[in-house]
Amino acid sequence: MSALAVAALPAPLIELDGIRKSYNVGLPNEAEVLHGLSFSLGRGEFAALIGPSGSGKSTLLNIVGLLERMTAGSYRIEGDEVNGLDDAALTLRRRSTLGFVFQFHHLLPAFSALENVTLPALMREGRITPAQHERARAVLAAVGLGDAMGKRPGELSGGMQQRVAIARALVLEPPLVLADEPTGNLDTASSDEVFALMRRMHAELNTSFLLVTHDPRLAARCDRVLELVDGRIVQDGASAVPAA
């Protein structure tokens, strides 16, 4: 490959290199759960992270989401090294780059669906402009909740709550959405519905997705699958998981 061709390649959105994570460092019960794993994710990729329980998926997702610090290694977001940044810098980076969707929806129960979706803008700027309000309404409508904007999470079904969480994660159009078992708490029909929604939003917004899932059906429908076993990536490539 020529030097010119290398220069023309877009930089990966995130690059992790030699990531290690240990708990109880320095104590007799010190345990390393991630053993120097490396991978990168490009813009617009839709990847699944699979593996058995205890393989380190959630820990890896937390590190990628800047919610946990690695013990060793290098992590670059859009080319910038983030390992070693202080909490304030990590928070701002998280705010500008990442959206989260959790297994248990994790909406704020005291806020309506619309308010939950406008929270990221409010958090960022201290106020919500009419344009941001409109954007939140549009995203909620796009996830099929145009009629439920004023409802509190407690008044919505699990699938609807997860759709609100997806709308919240996408409203500021972050380059990367991290989803931790987003369908793990849903029945099959709702699960398919939510997954289809994520794929649609991915297609519409070109947002990268990294999806932790135990569901081989969903993994099979992702563009790329990373399989983690005992803290090591044992497979990384196009989906080879047979769809159930």
Add this chain to the structure above:
Amino acid sequence: MLGFESRVATRFLREGRMQTVLIIVGVAAGVAVVAYISALITGLQRNTIEKTLGAQAHLTLSPRDEVVLAARAAASAGTSELVQTQPRAQRPRSIGNWQLLVPLLEAMPQVAAVSPMVSAAGLAVRGEASKAIALVGVDLDRYDRIVSLRSKVVDGTARLGPGEGIIGRDLADDLGVRVGDRVGIVTGGVSDSLRVTALVDLGVRELNRRTVIVPLRTAQSLVGLPGGATGLDLSLVDIWSAQTLADDLAARWPYKAESWQQANAQLVAALNAQSVSTALIRGVVLIVVVLGIASVLVVSVVQKQREIGILRAMGATQGQVLRIFLLQGAIVGALGSALGVLLAVALIWAFTHFVRGSDGLPLFNITLAPALALRVAAIATVCGVLAAVAPARRAARLDPAQAIRL
């Protein structure tokens, strides 16, 4: 500004409705107690001081006591001789050059009014009855500015022409005298008679039983001090500056200067003890308020761990989380303060209307000064914020990954 923090803080408070209502009521009760006690003690002390100073000057200048000095024999080498002395009886004496002193005192910014007076002991005689009296000779207009004598008249009209006098109402009862009657006055070897123009209530029974007020010139004749004044009564702009001014005057001029605090040392000590007790009560109540708010917010932080984790994952900074809980403390403190001040006003109203003396009148007048209400409310709000510091720091330091997992 603080749009995000205030929105989340108010929602958190609204979400824990019962908890929030209870703590606001708790803060209100504390603020009401502090405001009510402060107003009550302030009113009580003001009333006590007003009654005490209603019949006396804030500061009195008088000649120094006469002292008999020990006679010293010429000391021979290595020896000295001290001669025992006996305190001498103090006779009425005039302040030297008091006429020159009056304008000098009046020119002082702290001094509101000056009144020369001649005072002496004597007897009031009517028919067979005679009573020991405290004779006071004054210029009525000047004296009125010291003790508001005209406002204390209960019968007749305050007037002090030649041969006229004003007496305490209990003395009038003892002597069987009414306005217009004549009373004989005896001081030492001199006697005179005066026509009673008014009866006064000086607020203290003992004073009402002994006081006879006559024109300055009459008293000078009765006491044998023509043109003299045994004392100068001063009324001050700020009564609490009396002691400082007394010390200053005593150091500057060769007179005895006595403040009302010195004349009422026990009263002042009692008032001080009362103030200290009140401050202690206020301090304890504020500590209880702080602990109440803090305990509720600590519980709230535990209850809201997951929400805090979500907010942190969404990009809320530690500072934003800290401010959310500080704001909750401030809101609880401010709402509790507002409610507490209203409660204090109601308590004061109830005290004024339902607690009455034997004469059917309120025991004394108490009001909640706006400045006091504001001060108490501000202190309670600040306490609310301070109470929130520890829970807020705890919330801000929560590990978001761990909080979300809970």
